[in-house]
Amino acid sequence: MVTQTQYSQIQFQAVVNNLATFHNVIKAISFVENAMCQLSKEGLQVTVEDAKSIQAVALIKRTCFSEYSLVANAPATGTAPTEGSAEPFASFGLNLKVFTDCLSMFTTSELDSSLKLMRKGPRAPLIAILEQHGEDSLITECSIRTMEPFDCMDLEFTDEQQIVSKFAAKGTDFFQLLGEMDSNCAEIEVSITPTQLKFETFGELHMNASVELSNDSDILISFSCSEASTYRYKFQHFKLIMRTLALASQVVVSTNGEGLLGLQVIIENNDNSLFYVQYFILPLVHDGDSMLN
Numbered sequence: 001m002v003t004q005t006q007y008s009q010i011q012f013q014a015v016v017n018n019l020a021t022f023h024n025v026i027k028a029i030s031f032v033e034n035a036m037c038q039l040s041k042e043g044l045q046v047t048v049e050d051a052k053s054i055q056a057v058a059l060i061k062r063t064c065f066s067e068y069s070l071v072a073n074a075p076a077t078g079t080a081p082t083e084g085s086a087e088p089f090a091s092f093g094l095n096l097k098v099f100t101d102c103l104s105m106f107t108t109s110e111l112d113s114s115l116k117l118m119r120k121g122p123r124a125p126l127i128a129i130l131e132q133h134g135e136d137s138l139i140t141e142c143s144i145r146t147m148e149p150f151d152c153m154d155l156e157f158t159d160e161q162q163i164v165s166k167f168a169a170k171g172t173d174f175f176q177l178l179g180e181m182d183s184n185c186a187e188i189e190v191s192i193t194p195t196q197l198k199f200e201t202f203g204e205l206h207m208n209a210s211v212e213l214s215n216d217s218d219i220l221i222s223f224s225c226s227e228a229s230t231y232r233y234k235f236q237h238f239k240l241i242m243r244t245l246a247l248a249s250q251v252v253v254s255t256n257g258e259g260l261l262g263l264q265v266i267i268e269n270n271d272n273s274l275f276y277v278q279y280f281i282l283p284l285v286h287d288g289d290s291m292l293n
Contacts, residue, residue: 011090012039012119015067018270019113019130021247022060023103025267025275028055028243029094034153037126038091039070043176043273047152048096052282055155056244059276072121090119093147094126102142106132119146155260155280162256163199164227165192171248171266178238178245182209187284190239191230192255197223201235221250231259231283241265244277259283 016022029035029048038045043062049055062068070090106113116129125143132138157163178199181188185201190200197220200210213225242263245251252264260282267275 009120010069010118011071011121012117013067014044014062014065016064016115017066017112018119019103019115019266020107021269021275022064022115023100023107024247025058025060025244025277026103027100028247029058029277030100031056031240031243033095033097034147034150035094035096037092037094037146038223041070043068044117046094046096049152052239053234054240054282055153055280056240057058057278057280059278061273061276064273064275072093091120091149092119092126093150094144095147098144099126099128101155102128103130105140106130106138107186153280155262155282157254157256157260157262163254164229164257166252166254167192167197167223167225167226168221168250168252169219170221171245171250174251175242175245175248177211177213177219178242181211181235181238182207183235183239185209186234187232188231188235189232190255190261191228192225193228195224198271202232227257229255229257230257231255231261232253233261233281233283237281241279243277262263 026046029046032048032050032088036047038047041062043064044060045061046058047055103115110132111132113130113132116131118127118129119125123146125145128142128144130140130142181199182201182203185203187202189200189202190198191200197213197215197217198210200208202208213219240264247267248265250266252266254262260280263279263281265277265279267277269275
């Protein structure tokens, strides 16, 4: 247990009042074992990626926490975000399966539960204190070993001018649209023109299915396209996204001239704060008669 004396040595401390939403977001991106966690004044960022072809970034802003405190480390950590910056910042690797297993202890109950996260500093474990609120309050403390930080792909759209198409859609409707596609297909082709949006799946037996939306469809909230594009992606990557889309209130999809697809999922918390999960999917590259990542 964390003692009162140890509290004064804590570098990071945060409280989540709604454990269920936090757990659902983290579990939705747990398609690989290890994640890169970054702490900053903006909040907690959790990044996972697989086979250098898909990346998911959960951004849990400090407004999602009822308490959030992060103090600067000693310069020896080398984790400052920019040279000469004194802004608090820390990063570490974390086993997501172990973390979500800890969080799931109280999520099956109908009673409200809260979560307190704490970490003393570099190489220290992440402490998760879960409290179930009711007549007989239960408290469980988990100590999760952290790892050295590791590099992730840099896939951000750094310049808005890179984006050639962008649309926002209603979360529930977009989830249903993709859910109606052939789940056994190998690839999905996304075609975007100034007038329409088309999804077409391709199966192993040359079985194709498609869905088309006009740029004024009721599903869409906004739509812009400066350059027509058509790219294919592994449908398996879209199936991974479905876990998060099931929670979405809104989805924003962007593509650049190289076919990089960015999909931002916006999730409403019960206190009106917002969770964000950003996916980046690299397109399949045509090489002769084959499709390669």
